Amino acid sequence: MVSKPHGGKLVRRLVAERTRERILSEQREYPRVQIEHGRAIDLENIAHGVYSPLKGFLTSDDFQNVLDEMRLSDDTPWTIPIVLDVGERTFDEGDAILLYYDDLPIARMHVEEIYTYDKREFAVKVFKTDDINHPGVARVMSMGDYLVGGEIELLNELPNPFAKYTLRPVETRVLFKELGWKTIVAFQTRNVPHLGHEYVQKAALTFVDGLFINPVLGRKKKGDYKDEVIIKAYEALFRHYYPRDSATLATVRYEMRYAGPREAIHHAIMRKNFGATHFIVGRDHAGVGDYYGPYEAWDTFDNFPDLGITPMFIREAFYCKKCGGMVNAKICPHGEEFHVHISGTKLRKMIMAGEQPPEYMMRPEVYEVVRSFENPFVE
Known part of the structure; x- marks a missing residue:
């Protein structure tokens, strides 16, 4: 039998076309956050259920539990923190924001939490080293100082040559x-x-x-x-x-x-x-x-x-x-x-x-x- 999705249900975070059109027509009213390519790919994988049971980027409880226990806070196995980092706080908890890759609005995010984190702890617990020559460590050390947790809704697919x-x-x-x-x-x-x-x-x-x-x-x-x-x-x-x-x-x-x-x-x-x-x-x-x-x-x-x-x-x-x-x-x-x-x-x-x-x-x-x-x- 084909395996059940992780967590029991395949996540789908795609908005209906009418809702998508409304959000895009109102996009100037949302705080705008630019994200890099890797985060945009994570968004797609959340939205299409590749990362089930995640419905968005990790909040602090789940983030810390993944670092410490390799599990989400509900005890579901999960080993890699899927997080959104920002360099500064230009919006508040409770806001809905739009995430952009280049000039393309990728997703709407409902901000549940904005929190700080220890980059060295992140690196050592996930990669077992803080050596900057490790590509994963280098990536973590270059991240913004805040993490943003909350559910997402996909608005547009990234250009896909394949x-x-x-x-x-x-x-x-x-x-x-x-x-x-x-x-x-x-x-x-x-x-x-x-x-x-x-x-x-x-x-x-x-x-x-x-x-x-x-x-x-x-x-x-x-x-x-x-x-x-x-x-x-x-x-x-x-x-x-x-x-x-x-x-x-x-x-x-x-x-x-x-x-x-x-x-x-x-x-x-x-x-x-x-x-x-x-x-x-x-x-x-x-x-x-x-x-x-x-x-x-x-x-x-x-x-x-x-x-x-x-x-x-x-x-x-x-x-x-x-x-x-x-x-x-x-x-x-x-x-x-x-x-x-x-x-x-x-x-x-x-x-x-x-x-x-x-x-x-x-x-x-x-x-x-x-x-x-x-x-x-x-x-």
Whole structure:
């Protein structure tokens, strides 16, 4: 059975067209707050239920509980603070305000609370470090001094160059039902697929009805693959190596936090809201640098027996010259001298040098897609 939404009900914070027109016609009467792209993406994810049960940005009780307990104040598992920061107070609690991205009014927000917070506490509890070299820490330290909590109503969608690949939770749930899938495993990615990814995905698929590959589109760190490259690479992989009746692809816009174990839980919750019953948890999931242990995210799931989605822990795959294929440490008896580990960093260097990776690392069809781009990487 497709999973129930997190918290029991799929949130939809979209206003009726007549209400939307009225709000937009009166927009000069509302305090106006500019937000950056990541917050606008969070707004969309709240409005379409990707972040169910959230109906808006966190108030102080929920914010503090997420930091301290990795749960909302009603004890619902929740690990990443979804907050709106502002630099100054230009409105009051109880006000309705309009949130703008560039000159586009994105949402109306009903301000329940305006509160201060400790940035260092935020960073240390979420990212386990206050090192400014961590991209998530740097983001927190650059935030405004106040957080604003309250429910939102979406007025406009952000421009979406990948709309044809975008499905909302209400749509994926219908799709899975039409496909006859009762058990669905989701795979989160921000990379072009290599044979290690394919091994993990297909290993998981053997135990469920369907595979839901859900690439993250949005701001990424320097050196990550560009959104279009990831999509085109997966299209090639699907075209040649995946059965149509047991795998599907749809994107989600999301700003990576690189919060390691906490973000692994958050990613699982998001896919639960899409309807997935299982979630593949990767090695060093949502990690960056050496801030988290290789399989630390796996242990974190032990703290959430009530998560409502089943984590799938599949060991890192490598090519064994003796076995003659992709394997992992649990099934391969041979020594390290026979193993070839697939490193994302190594693959990037090969691609940048114009060198085609061996077929046991990357499918040639995928490589052809990547090399067709003049520069496939974020600068």
